[in-house]
Amino acid sequence: MTTPHSPIRVGIVGVGTWARHGHLRVLALLPQYRVQAVYSEHRDRAEAAAREYAIAHIADSLDALVHHPEVDLVVVLNTAPQHEHTVRAAIAAGKNVYCEWPLTTTTAASENLVHLANDAGVRHIVGLQRRHAPHNRYLQDLLQQGYVGKLRSVRLHVSTHYLQALRANALRWTAAEENFSSVIAIYAGHFLDMLFTATGWPVSVLGLMVSQFPQVTIVETGEVLDSSAPDQLVLSGLLEDGAVISIHIEGGKRNGSGVQLDITGDAGDLKITNRSAFGDVGDDYVIEGAHGDNLPLQILPVPDSYQRLPASGLPSAVLELAELYHVYAQDVAEGTQAAATFADAVRLHRLLDAVKG
Incomplete structure (x- = not known):
């Protein structure tokens, strides 16, 4: 359980290129966070990340990651087709959840996740960092x-x-x-x-x-x-x-x-x-x-x-990501809702649907 002065404990799902290039470096930069657990279908990637960033726990399964008692925020970084299942698991476990954009592969699925997260009373953040x-x-x-x-x-x-x-x-x-x-x-x-x-x-x-x-x-x-x-x-x-x-x-x-x-x-x-x-x-x-x-x-x-x-000497695109994490940590500390949410993702899904016709 976090307090107003303790870091947000993070569990990472997926250790692909953007996780390594962006998220892990940002979370190491910001004192508001501590990565506690990591899970990847490719265990060697999880082990490499754990060694490099001193992550205490390598989860054996998605279920183990989302139910880990030392995880407050589940960060979903696998591919877009895997997002819906992963986010659902985090919500079912009662965990706050960050998901990369695209939230899911369809508007309907993303709309459903908004309802599930709101009904569960968990905070939800989508990786639309450039606005911040x-x-x-x-x-x-x-x-x-x-x-x-x-x-x-x-x-x-x-x-x-x-x-x-x-x-x-x-x-x-x-x-x-x-x-x-x-x-x-x-x-x-x-x-x-x-x-x-x-x-x-x-x-x-x-x-x-x-x-x-x-x-x-x-x-x-x-x-x-x-x-x-x-x-x-x-x-x-x-x-x-x-x-x-x-x-x-x-x-x-x-x-x-x-x-x-x-x-x-x-x-x-x-x-x-x-x-x-x-x-x-x-x-x-x-x-x-x-x-x-x-x-x-x-x-x-x-x-x-x-x-x-x-x-820091981080790339500009990575610093944009850090801005989103900064805003979310401020939201948690102050009870605000400034970080981009699943609802923002749905609005974007709908706009792209309108463009496609």
């Missing part, structure tokens, strides 16, 4: 403070060289559309949530999803997999105040990928860029703006007051 990043909190404040005046248009382009026709074996599960793990499911989910947390959510959308990689080749083996998962998304629509939105998200871009966001108002403009959609060390968002008419854009540094994490 310093640049996005600053952007949201700039918009609310009227920097651009009344919004007129919002244009976002996100591209990544990942998830193209050649993929590592570790990403083979992204090829099947039913796994809801395409670049559109994952990246569109993260960036649409980031954007609309700042600007407000659309009241109407039209969209197009296209698959341009009908076959995926596994690099290590040469195996060829059929794929109908989308790798291009084009979305247009309206925000509540009448602003026009235009969004393009694409995977498999060979060169020059990254993030470009342009926001136009009746009193000014903002431009937000990043050379990477999944940032390494130094891949930070740059915010530029001009308040007035026909003026050059000037860099608007994110004020130091928006920085709230311990100093």
Whole structure:
């Protein structure tokens, strides 16, 4: 049992690439947490994580992990098709639960998890961390403070060289559309949530999803997999105040990928860029703006007051994840609900359903 001053005791389910690159490093950075137990279907991965991060317990099964008496928060990091079963087990055990986005592979299943978690009275968090990043909190404040005046248009382009026709074996599960793990499911989910947390959510959308990689080749083996998962998304629509939105998200871009966001108002403009959609060390968002008419854009540094994490050399994408964990720990300590929840995941599921038509 945690007290207001004791660390949140974590049990990890799944030790794949993102668990190792992101979660384990973040949890080691933040004093609000202590990883107590780990479970993986690949026991060697669990053993390696336990050695590197001094994790006291290696669970022999999912059931043992979720019922472990020294686990307060179950962190679900296996593949999207495995999320529903794992989250259900955590809820049934009465544990607070964090699940990576996508929450599940279908809207209906995600809706059901919201009801189950709420009925059980457990806290639930979904891995939509970009909304909590310093640049996005600053952007949201700039918009609310009227920097651009009344919004007129919002244009976002996100591209990544990942998830193209050649993929590592570790990403083979992204090829099947039913796994809801395409670049559109994952990246569109993260960036649409980031954007609309700042600007407000659309009241109407039209969209197009296209698959341009009908076959995926596994690099290590040469195996060829059929794929109908989308790798291009084009979305247009309206925000509540009448602003026009235009969004393009694409995977498999060979060169020059990254993030470009342009926001136009009746009193000014903002431009937000990043050379990477999944940032390494130094891949930070740059915010530029001009308040007035026909003026050059000037860099608007994110004020130091928006920085709230311990100093580290972690990549920028990993630090975004740390922001979500920071917010959740604050929620637990103060009884608030600021971290992204399963309900936020459902809203995103519904938006992508509307785009797909």
